[in-house]
Amino acid sequence: MTVRRGKKRANLRDVARAAEVSVATVSRVLNTPDVVQAETRRRVEAAMAELHFVRSAAARAINTGRSKILGALIPTLDNAIFASTIDAIESRLGDFGLSLVVATTGEDPEVEARKAQGLLDIGVEGLFLSGITHHDTLHALIEHTAVPAVVISYYDANYHLPTIGYDNREAGRIALAHLVGLGHRRIAVVHNPAEHNDRTRERLAGFESAPADVVLTRFESALTVAGGARAAAMALASGAPFDAFLCASDVQALGVLFELQRAGIAVPEAVSVMGLHDLPSAAVTAPRLSTVHLPAEEMGRRAAEAMADWVENEVPARPICLPTALKIRESTRRRGG
């Protein structure tokens, strides 16, 4: 008792027959309408409409070698961090008639390599990767398929793939400098596991630019609001006094904010909290979160444009370093101020 999948879709030949023209003419109406006479075109279009003709993407792809689909490999969607970038990529690609398939990797390089293979199998023309830490298999895959690939969320002009992103280390430095400039010396650093995450690694490296009299204590937990809260709880439980919390990500900073409030510790009076990313919600927390703005949306747009140029015009993407910017809001204050 299977379902009959409708009366077989009309194809080019059907349309050609109905319009009493050749398949070549129908194809022309589809691709280069201006070369076919108005009257003929009208007939063909009428036939297409009547038969509810939808051209097969596969058949077209087989000839042109163009699937018009790109793939993105990102750690997770369940997190505001990548959402706006992906949103921007997807929407900008749309302007070029390109689509995006998103695959999540859970920060596991093996899963990433496997999913990359899967994306290639469905015929993507290009790949967006997050960061530069990848499984050898994936590098090899990109190498011998010569598939266009751009790295986002990271900038390194010397990397073997074009990187379109920002300088995470510099962002880390800026965040730290802000706190140090406010007189904070005992800083709790809240960060997610850096093992497979070079963005985090770089930010932490930026934090290490602290003067000698600054002492940083690290608390590691998951890259979620709950993770941030947990890290703050650990810091509090350690009994050590902190002037400020420096978070490698706004997502965690939100958790820190919540946990401090729960503990009755006033921000920024008793302790400052610094984020890094500038998520949309960072501007409306209580207190509003000081952070370093990462141009997530612009990055997505630029990456999409570069990729479009690559697959459409064969001009390979070039590295782009977008500026970050310190956003001083309410969650940081001069020590003792």
Add this chain to the structure above:
Amino acid sequence: MTVRRGKKRANLRDVARAAEVSVATVSRVLNTPDVVQAETRRRVEAAMAELHFVRSAAARAINTGRSKILGALIPTLDNAIFASTIDAIESRLGDFGLSLVVATTGEDPEVEARKAQGLLDIGVEGLFLSGITHHDTLHALIEHTAVPAVVISYYDANYHLPTIGYDNREAGRIALAHLVGLGHRRIAVVHNPAEHNDRTRERLAGFESAPADVVLTRFESALTVAGGARAAAMALASGAPFDAFLCASDVQALGVLFELQRAGIAVPEAVSVMGLHDLPSAAVTAPRLSTVHLPAEEMGRRAAEAMADWVENEVPARPICLPTALKIRESTRRRGG
């Protein structure tokens, strides 16, 4: 100065020639390896490896009529609400060897219809839709292409497409009942525009189940944390006294929480705040947010399974209503309690 796209990829014929077998045999090695003799298979596999053969998805799709790609139309990715569902769909589809293309609509039915056409153009085999409010064009499209389509985030057994979701009205009722049960009578309802959003409309309808002595005052704003904060600010500015804030979405509830804290109004002592969704972060806010749990992740999983069954085995999806559950945490308290 264009880039030479490598030496043309090897195809089936090339492999066949190299392995000294026919194309049919190579195809068999790919699809039904067990029917080809071990020694032959070995030769073919060696040839494939040497030539870095990657089978063309398009060519395969053209024959089987299967692209193995599904499409999802969602309002936005830039929002925790859909993220975990999409995440779940994507990951469950992966188990069936299916991929997901995500298209965002910005809640505009026209954009949705246009993007749906785009998805069909690239050959998706099925569509995930959010809610039941769609442009006529989209309905017509689904109608005459007979493309499998399931609706998520909504449940209505009588809708002409299978709905896999939850009862939004019931969830609204539960949220309201909780507040009313705590003795709250003057309730500020914070919600996003319902014009093109039936989920919101249903939740609001659920709120209307209030007893006669309960007075609801609506404040409408964007479906973002900032939107929630803005709505709360409006409520406060109105000067009217409220016992509780009832939010049609956790995202907005977060904003309400922040705004109340900013205004120095204690939650839940002075006013209760109720969410609806149970985002992961709802459990770690300060105070932790009382809400109605929506099974977003399970919904995604079930929708993916139903869709897989549909496109693989031609068994159409059937409506599924998943249970919601009241989550009483810290942001709600008995009036005057």
Add this chain to the structure above:
DNA sequence: GACGCTCATGTAACCAGTTTCAACGCAGCC
């Protein structure tokens, strides 16, 4: 030894488009 069977493999048609090349009609020009 002929017959029937299974198993492995090859041949060629087929899917739904695109594209090359040839042909045709008609205008402009010498």
Add this chain to the structure above:
DNA sequence: GGCTGCGTTGAAACTGGTTACATGAGCGTC
């Protein structure tokens, strides 16, 4: 009137796979 050239159209080859059908080898049976 014949030549050139442009604009329009069609026939057929082609893309890279899958698959129905044909072939033939090897083996068991009577």
